[in-house]
Amino acid sequence: MQVFARNGFHSTSMNDVADAAGVTKPVLYQHFDSKQDLYLALLEEAGNRLRNTVTKAVASATNGKEQTEFGFKAYFRWVANDHDAFLLLFGSRANRDEESVSTIRRITAETAHAIAPLIAADIDSDHQRTLAHGLVGLAEGASRHLVERGEAFDPEVLGQQVADMAWAGLRAVHRG
Secondary structure: OHHHHHHHHOOOHHHHHHHHOOHHHHHHHHHHHHHHHHHHHHHHHHHHHHHHHHHHHOOOOOHHHHHHHHHHHHHHHHHHHHHHHHHHHHHHOOOOOOOHHHHHHHHHHHHHHHHHHOOOOOHHHHHHHHHHHHHHHHHHHHHHHHHOOOOOOHHHHHHHHHHHHHHHHHHHHHHO
């Protein structure tokens, strides 16, 4: 994952991946038919780690405010601790072919779908999903800004600040 995340899809060869993994290229081809198949599998793995991190964190919350705080803090901890996975999914060197973009969109949609029911506003499910996509986009955009500039950040502080901002907006939705 690290090789693709740092060099990008097109600049990474299967030899590069094999060297980084400490295996031979034929071993890689025993498991993956192509570089694209390997890349898509890594996208899935990164997406699963992201989704599991956030959903596990919000599951322990007892109210909407905590869900918002725990979710954003977990997301930013994931970015800080799984930097290469974030870059693979959302970095500027990510592969932008149709299949990769479709996979990333699906991962983003699944993450939003997982948190949409937690938005306890008196609105229909389509609007809940739209707000959930907005929350996911907020976390991704803030992370991309910091990561692409190489800026250090405290995931707890950033998570709290973004959660406070998001919670203020969600509370306004609740009031109608």
